[in-house]
Amino acid sequence: MKSGANVSAQTVLEARRRLLRMHHEAGVGHIGGNLSSLDALLVAFHEALGPADRFVLSKGHSAGALYTALWSAGRLSDDDLRTFHQDATLLAGHPPARGIADILFATGSLGHGLSLAAGTALGLRARQSPGRVLCLTSDGEWQEGSTWEAFIFACHQRLDNLTILVDHNGLQGFGSTAEVASMAPLWDKLRGFDAEVSVIDGHDLDAIRAALAPSGRLRVVAMQTVKGKGVSFLEGRMDSHYLPLSAPQYERALQELSAR
């Protein structure tokens, strides 16, 4: 699955530009949470995921980042991305149920992905496969009871071939996670279970790289990220959760992402 090429700052910039272009051409929002998780997805698909490994996107509204990471790693083409959000596309606003080999499950109802990842990890173990599973969750998603069901299950079953990433950008659909239904300090709560929990800068490529290396233990990687990362007028902004970019905003964003 991995491309073999290491992710550089240039790779990230190029992917951000392509993601924005894809969303802009489609007139689609959900940009902020795509940009917050893109770095980790790039490292996952370029460097971390081997042929026997699996990836589950639990925060299905970041499908744009997933498609862009697959494009960056050579798993989807430019032509594929041009179909994003168009009629008869496979690249819907949330991941498709079938048709793209690297996408195992249609997600988008939050709180499903961690269970699907846990089941996949259990299945790999039952098959005595060396593969492991990466699962990307959102931070707001930990308000779903089913996410906790999955986490309890994964810890109890000692799914040491599972790594759970949390895109902690601090903003959800209608407010900040702290204001809506705070779980802070989430990491301390997760540490109460039998899992290895690390907190990293979710935009530091070396930190992501280290966090995604096999550890032989069930691992939670809490990624401190910025919603809208890389575009100054989107960073940390609630409106980047839903709204598409206007033409002037898009041009300004491209300039910012080209000037670095």
Place this chain on the structure above:
Amino acid sequence: MRKQFCDAMVARAARPDLMFLTGDLGFMALEPLQAALGSRFINAGVAEQNMVSVAAALAREGLETWAYSIAPFIYARPFEQIRNDVSFHGLPVKLVGNGGGYGYGVMGPTHHAIEDYGTLLALPGMAVYVPVFDEDLAAVVDRVGNEQRPSYLRIGRGEPPKGWTPPAYAPWRRLVQGRGAVVIAVGPLAGTYVAALQALDESRRPDLWALAELPVALPSVPADILSALAGGRRLCIAEEHVAQGGVASQLLLALAGAGLGVAGLTHLHARAHHYERYGSQAWLRRQSGLDPDGLLAALDLA
């Protein structure tokens, strides 16, 4: 049927790819299966949503995956997980619900499952099995085990009348022959009618059929039923399920779609959850007119 289900699963347990999940149910019943499967028997805890999604993922990894609970907790609580994670992907997860219909009668309405198969059959590609007799389980577990689609197995109490031997398993079985109305009863309910109908004179006695597999598709409906209906005989459908989405609507749509009419219809069904008091399965069936006396009265045979 729980014991027979367990026996049939134990017989299947030698398959190395079989995984069995339970939502913390099966005490004093599934221990032999637990012993036979070892680490492939997983108590997923009181967490049905997670259990169903885990089952979907196991099936996607190519494992034969069964997920068990009492009926309302396997289809209602995790409905979105069944829809999104199992059905949308066409994964052959085997959902097993014990105590379908009013099986857990006096335990109260939270434990009744009277809209289960109608709900699940609204999903694409779902197959439903409602075995009639305890003796059916060996055959039914094989059929469900070999399903390549998502499936739901509704099990309940299926004792045949004393001194009467049920015919070998088939999706449709004629249990009693007569020249009266055509009665189609779904699952174990069919067995409860045998004695009452056998006691009738042959000229008035209904033809009693037991139906065990859903959805109803016209090619599978026995020719004897179609010819009896074409000959103007009354149709009675009895099911321990609410009217909406039940077998009656399925069958009538199938008949109408083929241009076939029905001279007269009696539909006996579960009357809903809102009784003011609760009782045994037999009592709740009686309240719905689903007991043998209710059937005879509905057909003017009392």
